[in-house]
Amino acid sequence: MQNGKTGHGEEAQDKGGDPLSGAAPRLFEQALAILAGQIGQGTLPAGTRLSESVIAAQFGISRAPARRALAELERLGLVEKAEGRGYRVRETDGRRGISSTPSSLALGSEDLRLVPQSSWERIYGEVEDEIVARVSYGSWRLNEAELARHYNVSRTVARDVIGRLQQSGVIRKDERARWYAPALTPGHIDELYELRWLLEPAALVKAASNLPAGLLSRLRASLEEAIAHAHEIGGDTLDRLEQELHVELLGHxxxxxxxxxxxxxxxxxxAHRFLYRWTPRLFETEPFLPEHLAVVERLEAGNPKAAAEALEQHLRVSRSRAAARVAAVVEQVNxxxxxxxxxxx
Known part of the structure; x- marks a missing residue:
């Protein structure tokens, strides 16, 4: 992408783990968890310098998920920008007795590598991200042969990627059986949301009697925390909260x-994973947070019918907000x- 910012396209291995979407696990979250643990245990003492390239090599991932892991570590207060390039581990009160001798992140530990095992997973995230980044501008035809050539993979791997893109609804076939990604026009957004408000409430009612213990309280706590810090949360948090209700909960x-x-x-x-990344502050406070909370609270009260009605209303009002995010992205990204x-x- 070109707009004076670093291209998002190299975030190839950084997608959510929804089994229906076919996306690979979020490698930046795995790297983040390991690095945060090493910092907390003192394996990476205060003063240790960390860089995208070193972390990418350590974990066998691309620089984009390494970059996002570092950014999250900075947000958590575990690292800070170093002079020149990269970051350094901060001294914290919680690590008393830990050596503060600066070190560097050692390479070569094979048990830390996070590379997905399936060939299609290694490129799926980037392909999905590149397509989703462009549908705000128009429709795009996907060429299987060029996809394989671009990533230097077999046509079989390219077909696996295309199959999962179709399963997630990102691409479809035209009247001549060619693959294309439809534009997120206002009309297409309306159609998708109409189908969602017809289908998702029905799934919610069915899921209500199958929910595992603790799920609703966890979702409520996440939403209440987000509402309390509405001016601080970023696109990744918004995406996670969307997934918790519309994928995890409905999946039951x-x-x-x-x-x-x-x-x-x-x-x-x-698409919202991308849109939230670029427009996390489009609204003064994120409107869907109290709407999700209303759904969860009605489920906790034992009223799945009311919860379904709240979900339908949430989806009805969300379509105009999605269109607003698309319009905002068009202004920012080329x-x-x-x-x-x-x-x-």
């Missing part, structure tokens, strides 16, 4: 066919040409 409905039908419309959730994506005007 027990009707796989219904969930597959919903997943085909949840390309909007995938996509680079890619050999496997052709703009359809």
């Amino acid at each position: 409905c027990g009707n796989r066919a219904l969930m597959q039908a919903i997943a085909l419309q949840q390309s909007l959730l995938i 996509p680079e040409p890619l050999s496997y994506l052709e703009r359809l005007d």
Whole structure:
């Protein structure tokens, strides 16, 4: 991407782990957890310098998830920007007795590598991200042969990626059986949201009797924490909260066919990962937070019908906000040409 900011496209291995979307696990979160643990244990003492390239090499990931792990460590107060480039581990009160001798992150520990095992997973996140970043501007044809050539993978791997893009609703076939990603026009957004408010409340009612103990209290606590810090939360948190309600909770409905039908419309959730990243402060406070909380509270009160009604209302009012985010992204981001994506005007 080109807009004076670093391109998002290299975030190839950084997607959520929804089994219906086919996305690879979030590698930046895995790297973050390990690094935070090493800092807390003193394996990485105060003064240790960390950089994207070193972390990427350590974990066998691209620089983009390494960059996001470092940014989150900084947000948590565990590291700070170093002079020149990179970061250094901060001294904290919670690590008494830990050596403060600066060190560097050692390489070569194979048990720390986070590379996904499946070939398609290694490129899926980036392909999905590149497509989603462009559908705000128009529709795009996806060329399987060029996709394989671009990433130097087999046509079989390219087909696996395309199959999962289709499962998540990101791409579809035209009348000539060619793959394309439809533009997020206001009309298309309306259609997707209409299908969602017809399907998701039904799944919610079915899920209500199957929810594991503690799930609703955890979701409520997450939402209340986000509402209390509404001016501080970023796009990753907004994306996680969306996934908790619309994917994790609904996934307990027990009707796989219904969930597959919903997943085909949840390309909007995938798009929101990108949209939230660029527009986390589009509204003074994020409107969906109290709306999600209303759904959870009605479920906790034992009233799944009222919860379904609250979910439907949430989805009805959300479509205009999604269109506003798309319009805001168009003003900020300018996509680079890619050999496997052709703009359809």
